[in-house]
Amino acid sequence: MFINEKQPLTTMKAKPEVLAIIPARGGSKGIPRKNIKLIAGKPMIAYSIEEAKKSKYITKIMVNTEDKEIAEVAKTYGAEIFERPMEFAEDLSTDFDVFFHQLKTMKAHGYNPDIVVQLRPNLPCRTAQHIDECIEKFIQNPDADSVRSIKETPKHPMKMWKIEGDFLKPFISAEQSGIKDSSDLPRQSLPKVFIHTASVDIINPKTILEKKSMTGNVVRFVEIKELTANIDDMTDFAVAEQILLARKNSKK
Numbered sequence: 583m584f585i586n587e588k589q590p591l592t593t594m595k596a597k598p599e600v601l602a603i604i605p606a607r608g609g610s611k612g613i614p615r616k617n618i619k620l621i622a623g624k625p626m627i628a629y630s631i632e633e634a635k636k637s638k639y640i641t642k643i644m645v646n647t648e649d650k651e652i653a654e655v656a657k658t659y660g661a662e663i664f665e666r667p668m669e670f671a672e673d674l675s676t677d678f679d680v681f682f683h684q685l686k687t688m689k690a691h692g693y694n695p696d697i698v699v700q701l702r703p704n705l706p707c708r709t710a711q712h713i714d715e716c717i718e719k720f721i722q723n724p725d726a727d728s729v730r731s732i733k734e735t736p737k738h739p740m741k742m743w744k745i746e747g748d749f750l751k752p753f754i755s756a757e758q759s760g761i762k763d764s765s766d767l768p769r770q771s772l773p774k775v776f777i778h779t780a781s782v783d784i785i786n787p788k789t790i791l792e793k794k795s796m797t798g799n800v801v802r803f804v805e806i807k808e809l810t811a812n813i814d815d816m817t818d819f820a821v822a823e824q825i826l827l828a829r830k831n832s833k834k
Contacts (some may be wrong), residue, residue: 598696600717601642602634605680606703607671608649612815617703618655621819622826629706631659636710639717640699646684678796685787700783704813707825708781716804720784727798729784731806732776740764740772781810
């Protein structure tokens with residue numbers, strides 16, 4: 583029996599060790615110092631830490647950063663810190679580089695989580711409910727290498743175009759899709775297409791350490807229809823702030 587007083591599950595024999603990693607490097611091109619910029623009265627990274635603390639399943643919360651100021655803010659809100667080497671804090675550093683290094687280092691020190699949760703700090707509108715839904719999907723599907731949060735894309739790729747020389751060509755050809763003139767068809771008649779929201783990613787540590795992947799081959803999903811606002815620029819920032827303020831005011 584899954585040991586959890588609030589919501590028992592029956593798909594695991596013991597309570598798993600669930601590590602939440604919040605990757606937060608200091609550099610940010612679109613919005614300088616984005617991860618600790620105040621949004622709706624708090625540093626952006628605080629929202630990810632606070633919602634992780636509300637999760638029914640997460641047992642350890644760690645912020646992975648090379649930045650001392652981010653580390654101090656994160657500790658203030660209750661997270662542990664994993665110091666990131668500068669070689670993994672460059673613009674082109676990948677999630678895999680960061681997570682593989684941290685898990686390999688922690689394993690060498692005797693810590694082996696059963697489940698890894700990636701919570702990107704630039705999605706401050708995600709909730710503990712979103713996190714737990716994704717963790718539960720992973721627990722209920724032991725074949726999964728990972729679980730990704732998704733939502734239906736507002737812009738269908740079968741209505742998109744690419745440029746070849748002086749001509750427009752369908753981004754997805756009729757030969758590929760089996761559908762002629764898809765750009766002229768009603769969106770509702772086309773197959774549904776989903777995008778990865780990056781709000782919550784659940785990964786089997788073996789997928790990272792052994793398969794050398796953040797995704798693996800068996801990918802489950804949770805559709806999150808609520809707006810979770812991935813912040814890349816100031817327009818995104820303004821949208822997210824309005825969501826957070828509205829949520830805050832609704833609790834008064």
